[in-house]
Amino acid sequence: MPASPFHLGWFFSKGFGPKAWRHPWAGSAVDRFAKPDMAVDLARSMERAGFDYLMLEDSSNVPYTYQGSHDAYLRHSVDTPKLDPTVLAPFLTAATERLGIVVTCSTTEYHPFMLARKMNALDHVSDGRIGWNVVTGSNDGGAQNYGREKQYPHDERYDMADEFMEVAHRLWDSWEADAMVLDLDRGIFADGSKVHPIDFEGKYFKSRGPLSAPRSPQGSPVICQAGGSGRGRRFAAQWAETIIAMAATRRR
Numbered sequence: 001m002p003a004s005p006f007h008l009g010w011f012f013s014k015g016f017g018p019k020a021w022r023h024p025w026a027g028s029a030v031d032r033f034a035k036p037d038m039a040v041d042l043a044r045s046m047e048r049a050g051f052d053y054l055m056l057e058d059s060s061n062v063p064y065t066y067q068g069s070h071d072a073y074l075r076h077s078v079d080t081p082k083l084d085p086t087v088l089a090p091f092l093t094a095a096t097e098r099l100g101i102v103v104t105c106s107t108t109e110y111h112p113f114m115l116a117r118k119m120n121a122l123d124h125v126s127d128g129r130i131g132w133n134v135v136t137g138s139n140d141g142g143a144q145n146y147g148r149e150k151q152y153p154h155d156e157r158y159d160m161a162d163e164f165m166e167v168a169h170r171l172w173d174s175w176e177a178d179a180m181v182l183d184l185d186r187g188i189f190a191d192g193s194k195v196h197p198i199d200f201e202g203k204y205f206k207s208r209g210p211l212s213a214p215r216s217p218q219g220s221p222v223i224c225q226a227g228g229s230g231r232g233r234r235f236a237a238q239w240a241e242t243i244i245a246m247a248a249t250r251r252r
């Protein structure tokens with residue numbers, strides 16, 4: 001009987017930042033966390049081991065809830081600091097040949113146009129090896145960095161994310177695959193009849209389009225999701241191509 005194929009992904013917990021401050025096995029190069037080398041080394045190893053993708057976790061605030069202060073988090077490097085994973089991603093794709101790199105970005109921290117454009121560029125430079133872990137934001141500290149007092153209510157975050165995905169996909173589809181002509185003899189760079197404004201106007205977002213760059217190799221990034229609630233799983237079922245979940249605890 002032929003072996004059935006299966007897929008492997010690796011969750012790069014704590015994102016682009018220090019991994020294990022003062023753990024016995026963490027080594028002494030304590031000042032290298034803001035450089036890509038450790039992640040590059042890991043990505044090469046994952047590729048050699050046959051993994052499909054490496055997923056970069058992210059959150060975007062310095063936590064401050066314990067004793068109302070950020071001091072303990074910073075003193076012990078608990079979930080902080082974290083650099084932008086979309087900056088790390090191209091280093092990893094440049095150092096590998098087949099491995100997919102999935103970056104985490106929140107639908108409450110980007111405008112869909114900005115996110116669609118960033119993913120499109122990452123997909124171009126990586127020759128189609130980019131994925132997006134779609135998160136909706138989780139703590140109020142993160143929301144406060146973007147000018148809001150609190151996160152939007154849980155289920156509404158997913159409603160917004162639904163609309164976000166619709167805008168993003170329309171932008172990714174706004175250039176037909178053969179819109180780029182690149183014909184030096186006829187003097188035609190791109191065919192305007194194959195590039196379409198989207199004129200999107202929804203409840204939460206508005207965007208004229210088209211995207212400001214041609215269709216990327218995959219068209220859109222591979223969509224990854226980890227919603228655990230009923231609403232989150234509905235969202236994942238609608239949009240995701242790969243779903244990550246907590247392993248259930250086995251009862252004895």
Ligand SMILES: Cc1cc2nc3c(=O)[nH]c(=O)nc-3n(C[C@H](O)[C@H](O)[C@H](O)COP(=O)(O)O)c2cc1C
Nearest residue numbers: 057058104135137138226227228229232244245246
């Ligand atoms: C393996 C795994 C990885 C996750 N990575 C992130 C992450 O990088 N950033 C983030 O804000 N949330 C992350 N989450 C949280 C999920 O996006 C989601 O908010 C959480 O699973 C709760 O889902 P729910 O709101 O539908 O209950 C992760 C969840 C899991 C299970």
